[in-house]
Amino acid sequence: MSNTVNLTINGFDVSVPKGTTVLEAAELLGIKIPVLCFHKDLCIAGNCRVCVVEQVGSKKLVAACATPVHEGMEILTNSLLVRNSRKHMIELLLSEHNADCTKCYRNGNCELQDLASEYKITNQDFIDLAVSRAYTIDAFSPSILKDDSRCIRCQRCVRTCDELQSVGALAVAHKGDHMKISTFFNKPISEVVCTNCGQCVIHCPTGALIERNYIEEVWTAIADPTKHVVVQTAPAVRIGLGEELGLSPGERVTGKMIAALRRLGFNSVLDTDFTADLTILEEGTELLHRLEKVLVEKDEKYKLPMTTSCSPGWVKFFEHIYPDMLDHMSTCKSPQQMFGALAKTYYAKKIGVDPENIVSVSIMPCTAKKFEANRPEMRDSGYKDVDYVLTTRELAIMIKQAGIEFADLPEEKYDSIMGKSSGAGVIFGTTGGVMEAALRTAYEIVTGREVPFENLNITPVRGLEGVKEAKIKIEGCKPEWKFLEGVELKCAVAHTLANARKVMDLVKSGKADYHFIEVMACPGGCLGGGGQPIPTTPEIRQKRMQAIYEEDMSLPIRKSHENPEVQQLYKEFLGEPYGHLSHKLLHTEYVERQRY
């Protein structure tokens, strides 16, 4: 039997492999079929019915996203029947929706709004069902705001939380006219297993799930002359921000972003990549320390594998799902929180400002960072280490509000101190990046030689595969690291929490013998984070990833331990990696959480 299927769409012939959907076949012909519940990251639902098309000979329309092609099929995507039905779908969705678009956070970037505009739904004949409903707004979480009045029940968020993240914090409850997206016992999302990763937010077609925004708070701080407002920017922001401001995915906008931040009025524009480099020194040292404790001293207090702790979605997931394994997680704070702790200690002292008057803002590709900054543990400077966390999207909003023509901005450089970084810090923004950065440094500390990969590019940990593994044999150790001679360092890299769960279940059942595991909660790592531009698709993530590695290659320093500002920090302030002050300011502990 042939594996190719021939069909016609709007009279045009197309041959596609068996198993292709009508939607995919139409895409090949350049015919766009509108969708709402469909997302390339997720399984097919076929529930919004916006993509219905006519199959000649059948009285029923079929959902293009959910219908596989078959030989001789004749599809019409724009017949009168299709158009009328599609308009009905949009009208029905609008009738159930709080369609007060001007008061919606997603106004201007909403898939339902786009469709309504495309189909010119100007007369709302159907009865407004939204007004009579007591919709709830859940605003208890510091990260995510859920507004049921904007929900179109496409279940993308449910599928995201379940399939991509294996968290299942969101689910469908009730039926018929009471059907809604809810949580365990309809509790606020701040009280359930939600990891705040924000993947539901970037997969939501409307404004039903949005980040809790802190834009006004930041504007207020900037306007206050008594405040010194410092801003740090995460690695993945510089390769995503452009998309929100009219540039194409994959454009690196580091210099323009810095220029924009200065024009917004931040007193000092600094880089989270600096503390990413610092994280590598702390975490790399911690790993070597653990290896010694476990391999040489057989000290059972120390656990391997050690997992990374930079991704706050992952940290909270770990606390909920593996509360009995918390000592596997590196005690290092994330780069954001390391930065925050230093901003109100080291930095404050250096520039001679009372830490009381420092407002520490971070720009993150992430919604979980908002939760992280609010954790009670994150006050080691004596103040709230990071005051406000904005997503990439919120920064873009501020830039637009300030009337800045982003594309015309000059390329500027970060301020000093805490503004310098290496390429190793930059690649924190992609899956595999922390692992690669750590290996570049740890290998060199132990052997005195560079990692044995061309251009320092550790390709086995790169790419978008869900779980990656790498082994590096350590040979030619310096005398003080003799215990590692001949050890094959086994590493695993996972992105998305579903993949993380796979790896950790292996660890838990004793079936994996890794030494070091990197986990990023979001697909592709931070570049696909819940605070990144909408839409984020597999293709866009690929482009952002490419941009991150280009940024790495473009920097003169590519190894964290060679960052001169980090070296200066240890010399002037911290003493040594994993030392006393580091423990006080840069390391943390975790909380055992319940599953519900």
Next chain:
Amino acid sequence: MGKNVLKRIDLIFKHEDDCHEVLQKTLKRSDDELINELIGSGLKGRGGAGFPTGLKWKLTREAQGDVKYVICNADEGEPGTFKDREILATVPYKVLTGMAVCGKIIGATNGYIYLRGEYRYLVKDLEAEINKFHKICDEVGLNFRIKIFLGYGAYICGEESALFESMEGKRGEPRNKPPFPTEFGYMGKPTVINNVETLAHTWTIFKYGAKKFRDLGVQDSRGSKLFSISGDTPIPGIYELELGMTVEEFVEDFGDGDTKAVQVGGASGFCVPRKKFRDIAIGYQGKLTGISLPTGGSMMLFNSSRSMYNVLHNYLEFFAEESCGQCTPCRVGTQQLLQGIKAVKRGEKPAAYLDKLLSLSETMKATAKCGLGQSVANSFQSIVENFREEMIY
């Protein structure tokens, strides 16, 4: 009234105590022979959709799969239907035998009865019957086991793919089709899912031969069928009648002399007004001329004291509540139809708004994901078109 123009059939409820022999004899025949017998009988699904039963078994038999299942759909949820309950209470062995024979033919060793939650009281007796039947299976050397799965009261779970989801421990939401159950059913395995009555009819066909069944009914609507008769009738109850009768004949027998309309097939079926009684037959495809209506067997009679607006309002409330809520046309469409007729009745919308609603119901029929949303249009259109004045005034 009560004229007895229609022949009463007594096949399904006829008590027969030769289960062992019937099963033994049937199992001796080849699979092909049995399938041909079933196809030859003309039996179509008695749940209402009317898919040819023999073909369904044949397709599932031919489907690739190491594990297959037989499921008896006893989630009898259509308003006005109460026949399956009676079958399971009085002649369960006929259903069990049908399932076992099906299992043997398609290559399944496990069968399930998905029992409506409200029929919980049947479980004890049914389990005793199943245990008795398992012994018979053992005696005749058939490896087949049946379990009861209790539903929890959602109408949508009678839709076959939602039923599978429910059995798998998930939310009862219909799946996208294709793939169909014959290839991808319960647990993703090829599955035959049949209505209780359909399985009971296979007993007659295997025991007495296809001819006995085929001699009843007309044309493509062969055999007898159980009807759950309710409403304005002096003799409500369950009756076994031949397919192919006209509504007029039916009303002569069961009406109260003042029948204004008959709702054929429950809330998801069609409303036949008096002026069309003569033209419409009950079955899968017409007598020689005219229209025919398929049905799961619910026949509700309404006399002139009834408001058809209230009837429709009642159905729409039912659908708005029982839609699983998954797909747009069904979830929102049912609410719009309900709120729409209320608004017209109250004078908040002009009478012409009914036309917008009719067009919406047509869209629902064409776009809804499953039979529930698709069939709302049946009662809506047939009531609004035939009783438009009652909707407005």
